Amino acid sequence: MASPALVMATRNPGKIREMKALLQDSGITLLSLADFPLLPEIPEEGATFAENAAAKAKAVARLTGHPALADDSGLMVDALQGAPGVFSARYAQDRTTPSPPTDADNWGKLLTELQGVPWGERGARFVCELALARPDGRLRRARGECAGVIAFKPRGETGFGYDPVFWVPEYSATMAQLGPEIKNQISHRAKALAALKTLLRSWLKEQETGGSGNFMTNLE
Numbered sequence: 001m002a003s004p005a006l007v008m009a010t011r012n013p014g015k016i017r018e019m020k021a022l023l024q025d026s027g028i029t030l031l032s033l034a035d036f037p038l039l040p041e042i043p044e045e046g047a048t049f050a051e052n053a054a055a056k057a058k059a060v061a062r063l064t065g066h067p068a069l070a071d072d073s074g075l076m077v078d079a080l081q082g083a084p085g086v087f088s089a090r091y092a093q094d095r096t097t098p099s100p101p102t103d104a105d106n107w108g109k110l111l112t113e114l115q116g117v118p119w120g121e122r123g124a125r126f127v128c129e130l131a132l133a134r135p136d137g138r139l140r141r142a143r144g145e146c147a148g149v150i151a152f153k154p155r156g157e158t159g160f161g162y163d164p165v166f167w168v169p170e171y172s173a174t175m176a177q178l179g180p181e182i183k184n185q186i187s188h189r190a191k192a193l194a195a196l197k198t199l200l201r202s203w204l205k206e207q208e209t210g211g212s213g214n215f216m217t218n219l220e
C-alpha cells in the first residue's frame with residue numbers, strides 16, 4: 001500500500017530540509033510545491049504569521065487534493081518592537097532591485113539597525129506558525145517559539161535565514177553553529193510540528209484508508 005502523502009506548502013529550501021528531517025521517521029511521503037508545477041503563487045497578505053500560514057495551507061490542500069502543511073515564520077526583535085516579524089523574508093528588500101534579498105542582506109540590515117544596542121537589550125525570538133489543512137477545508141494550527149539574543153556579528157555555517165546572528169544562550173552559540181541535530185530539537189519549527197504530529201498521523205491514516213474527504217488530485 002502506498003504511504004500517505006503530505007504536501008509541504010513552502011518554497012524555502014531551508015524549511016523543506018528541516019521539515020524532512022523532523023518527519024523522517026514518520027513513514028509519511030513528503031511532497032513539495034515542486035511536485036505541482038502548475039500551482040499558482042499564493043500571496044502572503046496577512047498581518048500575522050497565523051493568517052499567512054492558514055491561507056497557504058488551505059489553498060495548497062484544495063488545489064492538490066492532499067493534506068498540506070504551511071509554515072509562516074520569522075524573527076521578532078524586542079528592540080525593534082517585534083520587527084522584522086512577518087516581513088522577515090523581505091526585510092532588506094530594496095524597491096529599486098526586483099530580486100528578493102539574500103539571507104545575508106537581511107541579517108546585515110538587522111545588525112545595522114541594532115548598532116549601538118547593548119547585549120542586554122538585544123533579545124529576540126523566532127516564531128513559527130504551522131497550519132495543517134485538508135482538502136475538505138478542515139484546518140489546525142500550532143505555534144512554536146525559540147528565544148535568543150541577536151549577536152554582534154555572524155557566526156556559523158549551518159541552517160538558513162537569520163541563524164548566523166541568532167545567539168542561543170543555553171548553548172553559548174549561534175543557531176548556525178549548533179548544526180541541524182540540535183536545532184531540530186530546540187527550534188520554533190520543531191516545537192510547532194511536535195504539537196501537530198498526532199493529528200497529522202490520524203489525518204493521513206484516513207487518507208490511506210479512504211476514510212473521509214475527497215483526496216483526489218485536482219490538478220491532473
Ligand code: ITT
Pocket residue numbers: 009010011012015044071072073074075088089103106126159160161162163187189
Ligand atoms: P515560503 O513562504 O515559501 O514558505 P519564505 O522564505 O518566503 O518561504 P516566510 O515568509 O515564512 O517564508 O519567511 C520566513 C523568513 O524568516 C525566512 O526567509 C527566514 O529569513 C526567517 N526564518 C524563518 N525560520 C527561520 C529559521 O529557522 N532560521 C532562520 N531564519 C528563519
